[in-house]
Amino acid sequence: MAHLQFDGCDAVALATEYGTPLYVVSERMIRDRLREIRKDFLDRYPNTGALYASKALQTLDICRIVASEGIGLDVVSGGELFAAAKAGFPMDKIYFHGNSKTESEIRMAVEYGVGRVVVDNLHELAILDGAARTLNRRVKILFRVTPGVDTHTHEFMSTGKLDSKFGIPLDPRVRDEYVGAALGMEGVELLGFHFHVGSQLLSNESHLKAISIICKLMVEVRDAYGMTTRELNLGGGYGIHYQDDEQTRPLSYFVDAMMANLGTACSAAGVAMPRVVIEPGRWVVGEAGITLYTIGSRKVIPDVRTYVGVDGGLPDNPRPALYGAVYEATVADRDDGPRNEVVTVAGKCCETGDILIRDIALQSPMPGDILAVFTTGAYNHSMASNYNRLARPAMVLTNAGKHRLSVRRETFEDLVAREL
Ligand SMILES: *Cc1c(COP(=O)(O)O)cnc(C)c1O
Numbered sequence: 001m002a003h004l005q006f007d008g009c010d011a012v013a014l015a016t017e018y019g020t021p022l023y024v025v026s027e028r029m030i031r032d033r034l035r036e037i038r039k040d041f042l043d044r045y046p047n048t049g050a051l052y053a054s055k056a057l058q059t060l061d062i063c064r065i066v067a068s069e070g071i072g073l074d075v076v077s078g079g080e081l082f083a084a085a086k087a088g089f090p091m092d093k094i095y096f097h098g099n100s101k102t103e104s105e106i107r108m109a110v111e112y113g114v115g116r117v118v119v120d121n122l123h124e125l126a127i128l129d130g131a132a133r134t135l136n137r138r139v140k141i142l143f144r145v146t147p148g149v150d151t152h153t154h155e156f157m158s159t160g161k162l163d164s165k166f167g168i169p170l171d172p173r174v175r176d177e178y179v180g181a182a183l184g185m186e187g188v189e190l191l192g193f194h195f196h197v198g199s200q201l202l203s204n205e206s207h208l209k210a211i212s213i214i215c216k217l218m219v220e221v222r223d224a225y226g227m228t229t230r231e232l233n234l235g236g237g238y239g240i241h242y243q244d245d246e247q248t249r250p251l252s253y254f255v256d257a258m259m260a261n262l263g264t265a266c267s268a269a270g271v272a273m274p275r276v277v278i279e280p281g282r283w284v285v286g287e288a289g290i291t292l293y294t295i296g297s298r299k300v301i302p303d304v305r306t307y308v309g310v311d312g313g314l315p316d317n318p319r320p321a322l323y324g325a326v327y328e329a330t331v332a333d334r335d336d337g338p339r340n341e342v343v344t345v346a347g348k349c350c351e352t353g354d355i356l357i358r359d360i361a362l363q364s365p366m367p368g369d370i371l372a373v374f375t376t377g378a379y380n381h382s383m384a385s386n387y388n389r390l391a392r393p394a395m396v397l398t399n400a401g402k403h404r405l406s407v408r409r410e411t412f413e414d415l416v417a418r419e420l
Contacts, residue, residue: 004332004372006290008401011332015292015370021312022292023381023395029288034069040252045259051095053236053281056378061406063087074279078105099166107131118142118194132187142194142233143168147210151198154323179221192274196235204254211258215265229274236280240287242375243326282378289377295369306343308365313347314354315390317380321353332370337363349388389415
């Protein structure tokens with residue numbers, strides 16, 4: 001029976017060499033996606049920029065890979081900014097996001113000299129202006145706005161509707177207060193606007209609705225303030241294949257339609273086409289990752305179901321519990337074997353909700369087999385916790401048959417290292 005091959009590496013051999021649970025991430029696949037961004041967006045359209053939304057998967061190695069492909073970075077916290085700096089990421093290619101930035105994070109962003117701060121609220125705007133003036137700087141900003149489009153995704157992954165904790169509502173009363181305030185400040189330079197409508201979107205419909213709303217906004221601020229929108233950041237959210245008929249779209253499916261609509265709307269309204277920036281996260285890294293587990297117990301409940309236990313679960317992948325996310329998997333030892341048994345894969349945490357995959361047909365998983373769960377590159381490592389004091393997995397980077405340890409496994413000593 002054939003072992004699962006992932007990016008030219010034998011998955012069972014990786015599990016043996018590095019232990020489980022193990023995040024396996026393909027550098028080659030990530031570079032392929034980053035190069036698609038260059039070819040089908042940056043090289044295709046003038047006056048554009050691209051960022052990788054690093055919250056999807058941020059390690060020093062990933063930051064270095066992204067930098068080496070000439071793509072920028074989106075960070076959402078002081079911690080992500082610190083790590084990017086430590087990886088030597090060029091600061092002018094970093095956009096700092098967040099709906100509740102702390103005063104110290106705002107000061108840090110100014111001191112580090114990030115390329116843009118994406119401002120979410122008035123409180124933050126005032127602190128940013130003060131911090132910039134103290135350091136004699138003028139910080140380039142965008143306003144994050146909520147275009148008010150409802151997306152077809154899990155409620156917790158929808159970020160662009162009016163009733164959202166993210167961004168500035170486009171109600172004229174609110175909009176005027178923000179734009180008016182920013183235009184009167186010496187410490188900030190308002191370049192334009194940013195929206196991010198949601199995540200794991202398989203259709204471009206919501207993005208296009210947001211484009212038409214943002215075009216109206218550009219006309220309104222021009223008419224009210226004589227303000228030229230010089231930059232638009234269209235966020236990320238491009239969906240990928242997790243299960244069944246979910247289809248990963250090429251980047252061009254999203255960006256071609258958005259650029260076409262934007263171009264048409266701009267010329268109709270007589271506004272100059274702004275610089276356009278995109279910032280996908282999941283689409284870059286999601287399918288480049290798999291997680292390997294060792295199968296332990298099997299529990300047959302007659303006429304109900306068979307539970308198969310693994311040596312990880314909720315702490316390394318909270319998405320099934322958080323979003324009801326569904327994953328595909330294989331028994332890596334018998335990848336080509338018949339999938340003749342329906343089982344439920346249970347994590348090892350003391351939570352009834354710690355079920356990794358419900359009712360999946362697998363190749364009769366037995367204790368000691370290696371289970372590979374697909375599409376775990378995004379929002380797994382970055383969302384991992386130590387619940388039940390489980391040590392977080394190691395991460396291996398593969399590259400067309402080669403592999404190397406990138407993040408070492410946590411030790412029990414690591415688990416108590418902060419405790420005084
Ligand atoms: C999370 C996030 C992204 C990336 O989202 P994906 O769905 O992973 O592409 C982009 N921009 C902002 C502001 C975000 O918060």
